[in-house]
Amino acid sequence: MAYVAVKGGTIAIEESIKRLKYERLRKREILSVKEIEAGMRGLIDQVMSESSLYSEELAAISIKQGEGNPEESVFLLRAYRSTLPRKHYSRVVNSEDMIVERRISASFKDIPGGQTLGSSYDYTHRLIDFDLINEKIEDALEWLERFEMETDEKKDNVHGGKMPKVLDYLRSEGLVLDCRENNKEPKDVTKKSIEFPTERSERLQVLTRGQTGSVTTLGYAALRGYGALHPTVGELRIGNLPIYVDNPLNDSKDDEDSFYIGEIRVTEVETLIPIPIEKERGKTELEFEIGYGMCYGQNETKAIAMSILDYCLETGNPKYSTHDEEFVLLHIDSVEATGFISHLKLPHYVTFQSKLDSVRKTKKGE
Amino acid sequence: MTTRYNFAFFDEGSKREIRRATLKAIAIPGYQVPFASREMPIARGWGTGGLQLTLSLVGKEDVIKIIDQGSDESVNAVNIKKLVTKTTGIQETHNTTEATIIQSRHRIPEIPLKEGQILVLQVPIPEPLRYVEPSEYITKRLHADKEYSGAWLMLFEQIMKYGNMSTGADHPVSVNERYVMAPSPIPRFDNGKMNSSNALILLGAGREKKIYAIPPYTKVVSLAFEDYPFEVESFEDKRCRICGGKAVFMDELIDEKTGEKYYQCNDSSYCLEKLKSELSA
Missing domain, CATH: 3.30.60 (Wheat Germ Agglutinin (Isolectin 2); domain 1)
Structure with a gap:
């Protein structure tokens, strides 16, 4: 009866929480929130994306509190998010307005505007850089100065700012069907719980909030053998999107009258999936369908996997569980999955006693 | 960056929204009302459904009792109690009769509840048909059609395989002769306490985002067959x-x-x- 003795639970918990603090501090170093914000961009992006709360500072605090455990940090941010009233909704954000930092296409070498590699691990060798052990701030600052001077000189011939979308080119060639803009008010799964069948806005929301590992895994499964598709990345772009809200003091809904409230950095992916289309007299033609992914921060694998799953759920092939919206959408949320798995650690003495009674009764019947 | 939390953690708009779902649940006994379940400071699966009900209902005059598997001092009960009292400053008690709201995981107290009390039960899997039908879309329709052969068949198969119903906790009940309902994993021993209860019973499933209710004096019958009557743990x-x-x-x-x-x-x-x-x- 280790942890449900009639009395004493309270003291045991307090001691356990002290232990936890001890674990965080025992090496006698304190991580500052600023350091986390500066040096853990990857983790911050992942945590913001899974929390669906865009704040680098809050993410950094929660990473500190959770000792770098993304599951814990996301949990903290989501719980905090629950306490925030929704005061404004942004105006529709158009990804063509992105100030692009990185933008590649795996489909076309020569895309209008060109490929911009930006910053990426893709072209590095994954060799541990032992020099980082003794990295000195003076060296870092010196390097920064040189780098910034170089980029300033090059600025004229470096693309920055807005870029045309790759898919627009395909549309103009007639290779991708033109789709109309859908400016229907999106459903929000955090305001009204999800019901099936879902709308696309709900699916995209659940996918973008999904646990990075889960979204990647299911996207991979769809790619490898449980989804029968082979997509190509039409365009992957990373950059900042400006966010505007309507003037809260009047109902003008006018562009001129809206307020700029800041920028969010996102990864956006459009994948192209070749699909045979039956034409007259048994003829088939190939056409491209599109899968869409967008995440907070630089989360490229997740955004690509999301675009695959978006397409899977749009088609809903009953043969594969990766196409089953209940299977995918109800199991990829970090807080839900980790919460229910971890609840198995709670005492189940009553339920187990009850089961024991049933087991004994079945034995008696023999 | 310092922040204070509102009384009972939630903003008032969220509380009102949860109460609206609760009212609907009371109006349709045993029916699972979907609600926009919030992420809480305790983990999903650890009582967030119950906690959201409690926090949406609690007022400054309330006295709260929180139990986990029958114990006031079980780790999780203590943890939830700490959160409620920390964000509300209200009185807590171990005494069943003193409490106005009792949040419980997997037990209904032995001391009979009174009129005016509210029992909040934490629910892991609110869908009584989930083990026979994994799809939410389909189970929702089965409830609408009052099509419960899956639940009956499950019990029948248990009798065929094991010689009796081997449900353990969470033995399904029929509420107000309409909805089949998961009573949450209370032992069969407690099922009877739901029938014609003096107190309002609310059930909350945070992860599954459902609220359902048994209003006072509602008929609640455990599913059983004439020749294989319902049996509690002995x-x-x-x-x-x-x-x-x-x-x-x-x-x-x-x-x-x-x-x-x-x-x-x-x-x-x-x-x-x-x-x-x-x-x-």
């Missing part, structure tokens, strides 16, 4: 080693020294109250 001729209590749900324990099996009331506050009244008598 603790015949078992007595609590501490208070000598009988006919209550018991924990089965092993004496560390002698290695012998002994029994103890699972409802720890019932056990302590009984001892107290015997001592003062």
